[in-house]
Amino acid sequence: GDSVTQMEGPVTLSEEAFLTINCTYTATGYPSLFWYVQYPGEGLQLLLKATKADDKGSNKGFEATYRKETTSFHLEKGSVQVSDSAVYFCALLKGYSTLTFGKGTMLLVSP
Amino acid sequence: EPEVTQTPSHQVTQMGQEVILRCVPISNHLYFYWYRQILGQKVEFLVSFYNNEISEKSEIFDDQFSVERPDGSNFTLKIRSTKLEDSAMYFCASTATGTGVEKLFFGSGTQLSVL
Numbered sequence A: 001g002d003s004v005t006q007m008e009g010p011v012t013l014s015e016e017a018f019l020t021i022n023c024t025y026t027a028t029g030y031p032s033l034f035w036y037v038q039y040p041g042e043g044l045q046l047l048l049k050a051t052k053a054d055d056k057g058s059n060k061g062f063e064a065t066y067r068k069e070t071t072s073f074h075l076e077k078g079s080v081q082v083s084d085s086a087v088y089f090c091a092l093l094k095g096y097s098t099l100t101f102g103k104g105t106m107l108l109v110s111p
Numbered sequence B: 001e002p003e004v005t006q007t008p009s010h011q012v013t014q015m016g017q018e019v020i021l022r023c024v025p026i027s028n029h030l031y032f033y034w035y036r037q038i039l040g041q042k043v044e045f046l047v048s049f050y051n052n053e054i055s056e057k058s059e060i061f062d063d064q065f066s067v068e069r070p071d072g073s074n075f076t077l078k079i080r081s082t083k084l085e086d087s088a089m090y091f092c093a094s095t096a097t098g099t100g101v102e103k104l105f106f107g108s109g110t111q112l113s114v115l
Helices: none
Strands: A003-006 A011-014 A019-021 A023-026 A032-038 A045-050 A056-059 A062-065 A075-077 A086-093 A099-101 A105-110 B005-007 B010-013 B019-024 B031-037 B043-050 B053-057 B065-068 B075-079 B088-095 B110-114
Touching (some): A003 A099, A011 A019, A032 A056, A032 A062, A045 A062
Antiparallel strands (some): A003 A023, A045 A056, A086 A105, B088 B110
C-alpha cells in the first residue's frame, strides 16, 4: 500500500541555519504530496503542496519539489527561525481527502 | 479564522471502559474525519463521514469504534471497550467539500491514555 517515510527527529538547529527534512514515498500512480506543520497546542496545518512531478510547493520560506524519479518531497528552508519550531508531517493523497502521513519530524530551533 | 475544536485535550481511561472523543467541526463543513497517531508512529486515517454515514474507513476502524453526529454541531468518536493499544493522539478534521485537502482543517487533537 501507499506509505510515507520521513527522517527521524528531533532536528535541532540554530537560528538562521539551513533546514532539510527528508521525505520519500511509495505509491502507485500519481499522488499529490503535502507538508503539514503542527505548532505546539495547535492542529495540523497545511504548509505547502505539489500535485505533479517537478512541481515546487512553497510557503513562508519553505520549499519542496516533487521528484518522481527519486519518489521524494524533501522540505527545505534557507534560514530557520525560532518560531519554526514545530512538528512537520509529510503526506500523500490519492483520491479524495484521505491522506497518508509520515511519522512527523520535530524541529527545534534555538536562538 | 474558523477552527476545529476538540475536547478534551487529554483523556485518561481504564482498559475496558468506553470513551467518547468530541469534535466541533467548522460550522458550514460537510465532511468529517478522524485520524490518530500512536506515539512514535505515523498519523493514520480512521474514518470519514458525510451525510450522516461513514463514507470510508480503514482496517483500524473495527467494531469497537463508532462515529456519530448527534446534534448537527458535534462529531464524536466512540471507543466501546478501550484497549492499551488505543492510546494515541486522535485528530478530528473537517472540510466543506469532499475533494481538495487545501481546505481540510484539523483540530489540535485529544491525547487518549488507556491504563
